[in-house]
Amino acid sequence: MTAPAGGAVGRGSLIRGVLFRIGLTITVILWALISLPSFPLPLRWRYWWITRWCAIVAVMVRYIGGIRIEINGLENRSASPGVIMAKHQSAWETLNLLPWFYPQSWVLKRELLRIPVFGWGLARLDPIAIDRRATRESLRQVVRQGTEKLRQGRWVVIFPEGTRVAPGERGRYQQGGALLACQAGVDVTPIAHNAGEHWPRKGWRMNPGIIQVEIGPRIPTAGRTPAAVNRDAEAWIESAMQRLSASRRPGY
Template structure:
């Protein structure tokens, strides 16, 4: 059954989602705000419906009262492709930070380039950080929050990578709040896995973290502590299994 569900979803992505992103790429007559509203409504009515009713992956949000009323930097775990689409359904108007090479992907990348987005050259070092701040502040001035995955790449649930400082640097430069987010999408939608497994994704939105007048290092550390603490609180079984696996490797 899991395989059949995943096949149907893959056909949807091939026959409907990718052509739609191609249409977005040529929607020159729309303003950025109009295009964003159109795409997010379509995403809610189709892709989110497929997530819940075909893949059997609904979601539940904890901490909706912490949703920002003004542009903020959203720092979140990155475990799968789920959050790159679902966050548009959860958060207020938001742009993503993404690596520039994604824009070269036929259809998907072309459509992404027409949306509010912060693109960076990950090999650029300090230039990449400058790109995040400059592009991010410009989008925030237009009313968009900015979603940053501080670990930089998808990580399996129960694991952690180093939190990069770009998102916190943007928040300090913009004088806005950071909204920390934990979730367990990787439990059902694993990285590069064709077969998705049904289950409820829990998204926990933390209290705003003030960034104005602070160092990026302090803001980043506070966001990391909340996110990782919330991951351990909500999904302790994943960390226990990882610890057991590491212990087994150490004994062998």
């Protein structure tokens, strides 16, 4: 008697996920050790070298995870860096937006820098590492350091929901990204994607298919309040998420 097709698919996704995470662990350790000599170098040089690991991850996502990328809206990218406000479902978007928005700084929780090996390299990329418990100080830090990163010609990537949310769910959109954009006088670029359906935030599975990414029209900030900018970003992202969910094909 043959096993149900769904069970075979489930086992395949689990095998892919286990192999992917083994590869992830091996490559992050090796790349961190190989990158040690780059740590004293100027930021521009060490940033280029350390982030080559993200390209390795992209290859593993494609050939181990069986996941392809489909991106729309590249024409909406600004010629100069601004603030990116992106949906946060997976680890994918923290690593794989670099080809389209380079270089970039991430707003992330400080605890990530304490992860052995991985945290060493991450710290040398000069992120905006905040203590999420100190809300007011964290907000000031995002605006202060984010403005400096933008002046240096780097995109600032913010996940306004603050943490990863499962597909179909929606977190509270915090105003830090919109406040930074308004204070720095740059536009907001909203990004929606369905990476959580393929590289889930929990569990071991990697589900083959297509990660669909949508880059939205730039949201201007001149003469506007952070609350208004934040509402526009949330409305566009969540509307795009509904379109992505509705267009999902069986098996993906």
